[in-house]
Amino acid sequence: MTDGRFYPEMATSGNRGDVGVTVGLNAIVVAVTGDVPRILTVRRPLEIADHPLDSNEAETAPEHSGDGALGGREGVPFGPLDPVADRTLELGLRRWLAEQTGIEVGYLEQLYTFGDRGRVAPVGNRFLSVAYLALTREVEVSGSGAPIWAPWYSYLPWEDWRDGPPAILGKHIFPALQDWIASASTDRSWAQRHERAQIAFGLGGTPWNRNRVLDRYELLFEIGLVAEAVPGTDSASTHGVEIGRPMALDHRRIVATALERLRGKLSYRPVAFELLPGTFTLLRLQQVVEALSGERLHKQNFRRLVEQNRLVERTGDIEVRTGGRPAELFRFRREVLRERPAIGVVIQRGRLATETHNG
Amino acid sequence: MTDGRFYPEMATSGNRGDVGVTVGLNAIVVAVTGDVPRILTVRRPLEIADHPLDSNEAETAPEHSGDGALGGREGVPFGPLDPVADRTLELGLRRWLAEQTGIEVGYLEQLYTFGDRGRVAPVGNRFLSVAYLALTREVEVSGSGAPIWAPWYSYLPWEDWRDGPPAILGKHIFPALQDWIASASTDRSWAQRHERAQIAFGLGGTPWNRNRVLDRYELLFEIGLVAEAVPGTDSASTHGVEIGRPMALDHRRIVATALERLRGKLSYRPVAFELLPGTFTLLRLQQVVEALSGERLHKQNFRRLVEQNRLVERTGDIEVRTGGRPAELFRFRREVLRERPAIGVVIQRGRLATETHNG
DNA sequence: AGCGTTATGCTCATTGTGAGCATAGTATTC
DNA sequence: GAATACTATGCTCACAATGAGCATAACGCT
Numbered sequence: 215m216t217d218g219r220f221y222p223e224m225a226t227s228g229n230r231g232d233v234g235v236t237v238g239l240n241a242i243v244v245a246v247t248g249d250v251p252r253i254l255t256v257r258r259p260l261e262i263a264d265h266p267l268d269s270n271e272a273e274t275a276p277e278h279s280g281d282g283a284l285g286g287r288e289g290v291p292f293g294p295l296d297p298v299a300d301r302t303l304e305l306g307l308r309r310w311l312a313e314q315t316g317i318e319v320g321y322l323e324q325l326y327t328f329g330d331r332g333r334v335a336p337v338g339n340r341f342l343s344v345a346y347l348a349l350t351r352e353v354e355v356s357g358s359g360a361p362i363w364a365p366w367y368s369y370l371p372w373e374d375w376r377d378g379p380p381a382i383l384g385k386h387i388f389p390a391l392q393d394w395i396a397s398a399s400t401d402r403s404w405a406q407r408h409e410r411a412q413i414a415f416g417l418g419g420t421p422w423n424r425n426r427v428l429d430r431y432e433l434l435f436e437i438g439l440v441a442e443a444v445p446g447t448d449s450a451s452t453h454g455v456e457i458g459r460p461m462a463l464d465h466r467r468i469v470a471t472a473l474e475r476l477r478g479k480l481s482y483r484p485v486a487f488e489l490l491p492g493t494f495t496l497l498r499l500q501q502v503v504e505a506l507s508g509e510r511l512h513k514q515n516f517r518r519l520v521e522q523n524r525l526v527e528r529t530g531d532i533e534v535r536t537g538g539r540p541a542e543l544f545r546f547r548r549e550v551l552r553e554r555p556a557i558g559v560v561i562q563r564g565r566l567a568t569e570t571h572n573g
Numbered sequence: 574m575t576d577g578r579f580y581p582e583m584a585t586s587g588n589r590g591d592v593g594v595t596v597g598l599n600a601i602v603v604a605v606t607g608d609v610p611r612i613l614t615v616r617r618p619l620e621i622a623d624h625p626l627d628s629n630e631a632e633t634a635p636e637h638s639g640d641g642a643l644g645g646r647e648g649v650p651f652g653p654l655d656p657v658a659d660r661t662l663e664l665g666l667r668r669w670l671a672e673q674t675g676i677e678v679g680y681l682e683q684l685y686t687f688g689d690r691g692r693v694a695p696v697g698n699r700f701l702s703v704a705y706l707a708l709t710r711e712v713e714v715s716g717s718g719a720p721i722w723a724p725w726y727s728y729l730p731w732e733d734w735r736d737g738p739p740a741i742l743g744k745h746i747f748p749a750l751q752d753w754i755a756s757a758s759t760d761r762s763w764a765q766r767h768e769r770a771q772i773a774f775g776l777g778g779t780p781w782n783r784n785r786v787l788d789r790y791e792l793l794f795e796i797g798l799v800a801e802a803v804p805g806t807d808s809a810s811t812h813g814v815e816i817g818r819p820m821a822l823d824h825r826r827i828v829a830t831a832l833e834r835l836r837g838k839l840s841y842r843p844v845a846f847e848l849l850p851g852t853f854t855l856l857r858l859q860q861v862v863e864a865l866s867g868e869r870l871h872k873q874n875f876r877r878l879v880e881q882n883r884l885v886e887r888t889g890d891i892e893v894r895t896g897g898r899p900a901e902l903f904r905f906r907r908e909v910l911r912e913r914p915a916i917g918v919v920i921q922r923g924r925l926a927t928e929t930h931n932g
Numbered sequence: 933a934g935c936g937t938t939a940t941g942c943t944c945a946t947t948g949t950g951a952g953c954a955t956a957g958t959a960t961t962c
Numbered sequence: 963g964a965a966t967a968c969t970a971t972g973c974t975c976a977c978a979a980t981g982a983g984c985a986t987a988a989c990g991c992t
Binding site for chain 1 (some may be wrong): 594772
Binding site (some may be wrong): 738854855856872876895896897898899900901 | 934936937938939940942
């Protein structure tokens with residue numbers, strides 16, 4: 215007892231009895247192809263996905279095979295933590311991600327730990343997911359194979375404002391929000407709902423805040439416009455309408471968390487470069503940033519921001535296949551991490567996005 | 574199998590055998606008294622701290638009592654997750670925090686999940702800590718009682734620049750860094766070490782970045798200037814010098830993570846108000862911000878920032894006991910959360926801090 | 933009354949941001 | 963082969979935000 219070690223039988227006295235906690239590692243793997251942001255999804259846990267399964271095999275699965283785990287819906291890939299072999303959580307994640315997908319992950323960052331009840335196993339264990347955000351280079355979608363690169367915004371269609379406000383907002387979301395606010399039972403409740411909707415969705419003069427992804431998701435979940443497959447959570451019953459592609463369990467919540475984090479990072483860390491090949495045109499860079507932030511940027515100002523902050527340097531090479539005047543190829547200047555430790559590619563305050571009226 | 578539930582026997586196949594994972598919830602509870610930022614610390618796990626224990630009882634503890642858990646050093650309080658009763662992790666944390674300290678926590682945010690090996694129990698279980706950051710109102714330190722409000726910077730003294738660069742930097746840290754860089758075996762390694770030190774500690778023209786707390790901590794840990802009590806981690810052996818007050822296990826790392834997160838939040842979220850009473854003078858607000866950011870701010874510009882962004886509103890009341898001209902009392906305008914959803918009390922780029930030469 | 937101390941108002945130079953005009957090179961079309 | 967479409971790139975200008983500091987106000991104390 216003199217070694218200063220940690221004795222968990224005290225630390226987890228709440229874990230008495232036969233109910234334990236089980237831990238898995240989830241990865242939101244992000245890539246951008248062209249102007250489409252994508253995340254890696256699977257239809258059942260990766261470790262048993264030993265062959266391509268674009269086909270839906272849910273019906274044929276025997277009672278205890280793995281397919282029911284995701285209920286036939288896609289989810290984000292996860293892998294187990296090996297408490298013995300994995301020295302750190304991050305190494306554990308890299309291990310199974312490499313083993314099971316072969317994907318080369320550059321940037322990797324812990325996102326959040328999800329542990330609400332409802333994530334419960336039949337054996338009664340509590341289930342905990344430590345989710346990581348992983349960024350990988352621009353990839354061409356491989357048509358086959360078990361994991362599927364799914365367009366990120368297919369799950370959160372209200373988040374993509376690149377072509378103006380998504381139609382779904384006016385058509386379904388705003389009316390549902392109005393109903394929800396109007397149906398408040400007390401004045402106090404009305405005011406709270408009103409303010410919450412205003413903040414999350416930018417109603418009545420409040421500007422739309424691209425970063426408030428999780429607020430929006432959770433509000434939509436509460437009013438029953440998006441569903442989760444987690445039993446025991448108390449969402450309103452479905453509203454008749456279902457918005458966006460559903461995912462297994464609470465995975466869409468995890469995906470929303472990842473988008474919020476990544477959008478936040480954009481403004482103070484040069485994360486976009488993790489998603490691009492070694493050299494790229496400024497348009498490609500801008501497309502990646504727009505894809506993630508969900509907003510259009512003013513082209514000349516974007517260029518000015520990137521060049522004046524010396525985030526990139528010329529390579530001397532030229533990209534010819536632009537459809538117009540050839541563009542110079544740039545590479546990321548890693549030195550900026552030292553020179554200006556907090557620098558990003560979108561600005562933080564005010565209206566950052568503008569339609570270009572340059573044509 | 575038709576309910577879409579999650580079946581952890583697949584999800585955690587890595588957990589086979591008799592090695593399991595044990596989960597605890599840690600809380601970094603922050604308060605500011607005057608200009609001293611403090612965190613709540615304990616000398617042994619809170620659930621067995623049923624009476625004041627400022628005295629060190631390590632020697633008298635029987636073999637399986639709890640005292641050895643923190644090895645006689647202070648740590649941050651933690652409590653168990655009750656997998657059955659606690660619907661969410663956050664509620665679980667609020668439960669034991671209320672039960673065991675009675676502290677009224679306003680702001681609560683998940684910080685990070687720590688799960689490196691080394692956090693291992695004698696029974697062989699892997700230990701996972703989900704850490705939360707909690708902010709509470711300005712408190713006067715109660716001299717006695719089990720939990721102790723310890724000055725935050727006593728653990729991380731190199732982070733407090735309010736009175737200029739801390740002496741410890743020039744005296745111990747910079748020389749140690751130089752040694753460490755010089756002792757690199759290859760050119761590549763030298764360059765890497767050099768760049769890392771430069772980024773973390775702002776050497777040679779690179780500005781000191783107040784937010785890079787974790788980088789600095791981890792570098793100091795690697796070169797052996799700060800110690801952790803976690804077995805199996807490979808820090809350099811102690812350098813002869815020990816900087817800052819040590820903590821149990823890897824708790825100082827958790828504390829550094831919390832400081833980094835909080836400093837980051839300062840610039841885009843009005844978190845400082847969570848640490849203040851309902852009404853306050855602008856000086857009090859500034860002191861809190863300075864205490865957390867570790868830097869002095871220009872008084873008139875700080876006032877301008879706060880007032881022009883309409884973060885506060887006048888109460889009409891006056892605080893007389895200022896030592897000079899009486900100051901107006903303000904209150905936080907909660908509406909700003911709706912009007913300007915991303916707003917903070919320190920700016921992000923450039924040199925934000927300046928000594929006022931106003932006298 | 934004079935001094936120390938903190939509060940508060942205001943100015944001014946500089947930099948950062950939003951918006952758009954103008955021109956340069958490609959490929960494609962008539 | 964000129965017109966057209968399209969993307970790249972250079973540049974300007976108004977306005978907002980920031981860094982720094984001067985000046986004055988209002989208290990307690992000697």
